[in-house]
Amino acid sequence: MSSKEQQVLEDFISQNNLKITRQRRTVLSAFLGSEEHVSAEDLHRIVREKESNIGLATVYRTLSLLTQSGLAVELDFGDGQKRYEHNYMHSHHDHMICTECGKIIEFNHPLIEKFQEEVARRNGFTITSHKLDMFGLCADCK
Amino acid sequence: MSSKEQQVLEDFISQNNLKITRQRRTVLSAFLGSEEHVSAEDLHRIVREKESNIGLATVYRTLSLLTQSGLAVELDFGDGQKRYEHNYMHSHHDHMICTECGKIIEFNHPLIEKFQEEVARRNGFTITSHKLDMFGLCADCK
DNA sequence: GTTGCTGCAAAGTGTTTGCACCCTG
DNA sequence: CAGGGTGCAAACACTTTGCAGCAAC
Numbered sequence: 001m002s003s004k005e006q007q008v009l010e011d012f013i014s015q016n017n018l019k020i021t022r023q024r025r026t027v028l029s030a031f032l033g034s035e036e037h038v039s040a041e042d043l044h045r046i047v048r049e050k051e052s053n054i055g056l057a058t059v060y061r062t063l064s065l066l067t068q069s070g071l072a073v074e075l076d077f078g079d080g081q082k083r084y085e086h087n088y089m090h091s092h093h094d095h096m097i098c099t100e101c102g103k104i105i106e107f108n109h110p111l112i113e114k115f116q117e118e119v120a121r122r123n124g125f126t127i128t129s130h131k132l133d134m135f136g137l138c139a140d141c142k
Numbered sequence: 143m144s145s146k147e148q149q150v151l152e153d154f155i156s157q158n159n160l161k162i163t164r165q166r167r168t169v170l171s172a173f174l175g176s177e178e179h180v181s182a183e184d185l186h187r188i189v190r191e192k193e194s195n196i197g198l199a200t201v202y203r204t205l206s207l208l209t210q211s212g213l214a215v216e217l218d219f220g221d222g223q224k225r226y227e228h229n230y231m232h233s234h235h236d237h238m239i240c241t242e243c244g245k246i247i248e249f250n251h252p253l254i255e256k257f258q259e260e261v262a263r264r265n266g267f268t269i270t271s272h273k274l275d276m277f278g279l280c281a282d283c284k
Numbered sequence: 285g286t287t288g289c290t291g292c293a294a295a296g297t298g299t300t301t302g303c304a305c306c307c308t309g
Numbered sequence: 310c311a312g313g314g315t316g317c318a319a320a321c322a323c324t325t326t327g328c329a330g331c332a333a334c
Contacts (some may be wrong), residue, residue, distance in 0.1 A: 017312090017313080018313070018314090019307085019308050019309070019312090019313055019314065020308075020309090021307075021308070021313095021314060021315080022307095023314080023315070024314090039298090040298080040299080041298085053315095053316075054315085054316085055315065055316040055317065056299090056316095056317095057299090057300075057301085057315080057316070057317080057318095058314080058315060058316075060298095060299065060300070061300090061314085061315090074220075076218060076220035078216075078218035080297070080298070080323090080324090081297085081298060081299090082298085082299085096261075096262060096265060096267045096269075098267075099270065105265055105267060107261050107265070109257050109258075109260075109261050111253075111257050112254050112257045112258065112261075115251050115253050115254045115257075116251075116254065116274075116276060118251075119238075119249050119251050119254075120238060120276060120278070123238065123247055123249070123280075123281070124280065124281030125238045125240075125247060125276070125278055125279065125280055125281065126278045126279045126284055127238075127276050127277070127278040128241065128277055128278040128279070129276075129277045129278070130274065130275060130276035130277060131274070131275055132258075132272065132273070132274040133272060133273055134258060134262060134267070134269050134271075134272035135269070135270055135271045135272060136262070136267055136268045136269040136270040136271070137267065137268045137270070138265075138266065138267055139265070139266030139267065142268055159287090159288080160288070160289090161287085161288055161289065161332080161333050161334070162333075162334095163288095163289060163290080163332075163333070164332090165289080165290070166289090181323095182323080182324080183323085195290095195291075196290085196291085197290065197291045197292065198291095198324090199290080199291070199292080199293095199324090199325075199326085200289080200290060200291075202323095202324065202325075203289085203290090203325090222298090222299085222322070222323070223322080223323060223324090224323085224324085
């Protein structure tokens, strides 16, 4: 494995006096191969298929590394656990979450973004990040 | 105390074979008197000033009642604890959250809402609720 | 007087941390 | 071979639940 993502992680690691380990490679590759919006436990389960004695704490620690290096983005859909989504070359988007089947549709609407900026400016607020989640029923579930 | 909110809660309670208690009144009135976006612990602290031996569990249970009866709305800003905001006669709004001082500015932009509906329709999705949180720096903190 | 409610403490979540040993650089 | 990384278990923070006594209807 020697993807761009691998490179990003290794760059981040060497820039911070950290070390590349077998476990970190495994977690990264599992993360990249996973569907989007995995939780730490999801990832732990996947990773264990490859390497059965990897610890949950290591998964958490690596996810935090991935987040710091910009490869992953932390999400919180309010169900009490964090999800992580891919971020490499992955532009910003928002979510429609089906409360029936759990499906997540991603979308991006430039005008919504534009009006957000406008409201912020009007309030003297500087946006560093935002998230828009819509909950409801997808086409299949109504 | 005999506000409209009190009425809403009592209606809900009697419709569900539940009972009105001193503690529930206390929690409701503390909730109504509180600033918006209180956490359960916040409310517990406030309530204890009036009635020192009220349990945290009771606060949680009452907040769940308030949420079910529509008086409160559960919020999750991703900081690991739920917040509750007033909902009686309180129209929908979104949030700008200052990551420096914690201030929360509420806003509502009809066009943003409109475009949300549009995106949803285009995807065959029916929105039941949504939330838009923007994180950044408020005017005082930059 | 039922039946639901309370306070307390214990159990449950999901996540983080301390530590002795291990491995990368 | 030094210093960070790992697995494990314990600690955490927030929330929920079980239970015996209590109070509302």
